Amino acid sequence: MKISPKMKKSLNDQVALEGAASNSIGYQGAANYFYMQSDEERTHMIKVVHYLNDMGAYASIPAIKAPSGSFKSLEGILKTALKNEQSVTKAIHKMVEITQKEKDHSTYAFLEWFVNEQVQEETKFETLLQKFDLIGRDKLAINEIDKILATESTTPDADPTA
Ligand SMILES: [Fe+2]
Numbered sequence: 016m017k018i019s020p021k022m023k024k025s026l027n028d029q030v031a032l033e034g035a036a037s038n039s040i041g042y043q044g045a046a047n048y049f050y051m052q053s054d055e056e057r058t059h060m061i062k063v064v065h066y067l068n069d070m071g072a073y074a075s076i077p078a079i080k081a082p083s084g085s086f087k088s089l090e091g092i093l094k095t096a097l098k099n100e101q102s103v104t105k106a107i108h109k110m111v112e113i114t115q116k117e118k119d120h121s122t123y124a125f126l127e128w129f130v131n132e133q134v135q136e137e138t139k140f141e142t143l144l145q146k147f148d149l150i151g152r153d154k155l156a157i158n159e160i161d162k163i164l165a166t167e168s169t170t171p172d173a174d175p176t177a
């Protein structure tokens with residue numbers, strides 16, 4: 016194994032976290048936007064699994080927590096999504112700290128993509144949430160924001176490093 020047991024454990028935790036991100040969003044089912052988002056999270060999970068395999072470490076796909084089924088509003092869903100992204104960012108930053116401590120340059124380079132991805136992800140949800148302040152929270156406003164989400168789901172953001 017080319018990475019430390021501690022690094023392996025952290026990466027495996029990340030597999031679970033990306034899996035949970037995929038799941039909690041996918042179950043909303045309402046908008047194509049969240050399906051797209053869910054697919055994206057699954058690719059993140061697979062990226063980590065492949066990396067662990069490349070490093071000769073077993074990836075363990077854990078049971079993923081059932082998503083919470085009751086969201087009051089679109090704004091609530093987006094707030095939850097932002098919170099999830101913030102905890103994913105924290106976990107990734109923690110892993111980067113481990114790579115620095117362990118001088119694990121391979122994993123450091125691998126994680127760079129995720130560091131950048133999280134900046135985009137958090138910005139994306141923050142920007143969407145700002146729309147509620149700008150456009151409003153009445154039925155017409157929600158309909159408008161729904162349209163924005165529909166447009167965004169047909170134009171996935173460019174991935175500069177993929
Ligand atoms: Fe992700």
Ligand SMILES: [Fe+2]
Nearest residue numbers: 036056100136
């Ligand atoms: Fe994400």
